[in-house]
Amino acid sequence: MTMRRLINLKRAEARKIYLTYAVVIVAYIVCQVMSSTKFLSSSMRGMLVPICAYMVMAVSLNLVVGILGELSLGHAGFMSVGAFSGVATAILLQGVIPFAPVRLAIAMIVAAIFAAFAGFIIGIPVLRLKGDYLAIVTLAFGEIIKSILNNFYMGIDSQGIQMSMLSDTTRLLPGGKLIIRGPMGISGIQKIATFPAGAILLIIALMIVFNLVNSRSGRAFMAIRDDRIAAESIGLDITKYKMMAFVMSAALAGAAGALFAMNYSTIVANKFDFNTSILILVFVVLGGQGNMLGGIIAAAVLTILPEKLRSFSEYRMLLYAIVLIVMMLATNNAEIKEFLSRLNPFRRKEA
């Protein structure tokens, strides 16, 4: 009897997860077919990779905001760390690995490692705080990362990699190349990010987050979110689990940043400012905290929407705001929620 119960339980837990994977895969196939049959406009095609990157950002921030229950306002900072380290890696490997997808994969892994390290360093002071204070300090660290990258120079020549801060003092030998140029960022990036790569990254991010949530660590995250004092009383190491969620989230944001950056020929640190952090937070809040599929859909809609509203020219942001408010009201409406849940093909049949 125990075993059967366990299987049933697994099914109930798994239903929502399967639905998320199914939606992502179906959406991928539809977009891929539409894009190859020239059904998608070229501007839409160009948005496929950024949408994937934003979806991964939404999933990654959801781990901190929805599952761990801490508000982070500096998530774009980790994205930029990933973008710069990833692109730099891809440029350095250009001669070594000619096959672009492998180079992209390595760049994203390096980006994830760098961002995770940044998350760890920032996490040490930040995770001692709670609630509003934590949110404000993450905001500050997001800005600090932006400022550092705005003043960071890195180049390579026959002597190896050279770095400098504030001004370009790298003094590269002839034949050397300045890769990161402070406020000018990185330019001349090979656009090796592809839509399939974005979809694979999204699936991997979902797999990591879902598996993490349905494990002892995930239960610990949610326990800390629900009642910190009770969590301590049953012997959970609060700092360790907060750090784990924060670092994992930063790593995923880093990989997304690398994917995002390699879709453009130029990338600058100012692209990843406070507004980007808030935009990602809006995806999470609008999609529902802790709801991965909701965040993914919100990321897609809110990235496409400003483009689609372009024909309204100066009224564009006004309409954007109105649609945002309507969406918020709609997703909180009990009847609409019920209607949406009826559309779920994996839903358990009510007795």
Add this chain to the structure above:
Amino acid sequence: MKAKTKYVPVPSTTILPERDAGRAPVLECVKLGITLGGIKAVEDFNLTVGRTEIVGLIGPNGAGKTTVFNLLTKVYQPTTGTILLNGQDTHGMDTRQVNKAGIARTFQNIRLFRNLSVIDNVKTAMNNEMHYNMLSTILRLPDYRREEVAAHRRALKLLSIFDMQHMADAPAGSLPYGAQRRLEIVRALATNPSLLLLDEPAAGMNPSETADLMDNIRKVHEMFQIAIVLIEHDMSLVMNICEGICVLNFGHVIAKGTPDEIQNNPAVIEAYLGRKKEA
């Protein structure tokens, strides 16, 4: 952190139940005290709890009963005195370490993980006995599966003590009040404590629920052979299941003894009912 001193057994002045005689007590508080905001919330608190004893901690409102629990679980660090748990000085430990050393507790105002399912509440408390790592988590390696299945079975077994196994999948926050109180006890038991602290387990229960709770506490005591300290205002429960009772008033212990002794103690009667007016 100060080095932990090894406890040297000294003859206890407290009378332990006969079955615990000759075994080191699970808990020994010596001259425990704390000052909160200039007020001595608890002062000179001495208590010895036998290995399988059930002790009641009673007293009027504001007497410092919950403060004693918060001192034992290191929510507050005591300003004076020593707590010896299984002979080990808990000086410098935090709440988490005290739990690992063997104290589990419930709370006066229920503190469950409301959005987690009932069984996940229990499994969360088993976190320290599960060892699979991050890689096993993400790749779902065999040790993840093995440990999760084992934890699931044990959690269901623990829930079945309180006849709650059929509620396993319900969100903890949706349970009726009595069931939430029981779940808190199950969650505390899941950490394998040697001492269980129950803070007003019968608060808000009707007489039949209280009677059930009494049976359940006895059952837990018998099954796990652990010591239990409970704070309670329901005197029928306290007098029925406690072997030793400690009465607090204004942060001081005013009486200690068996239920019979406490019921006839003039100081206790005065604390609860007031002094008879002199004629």
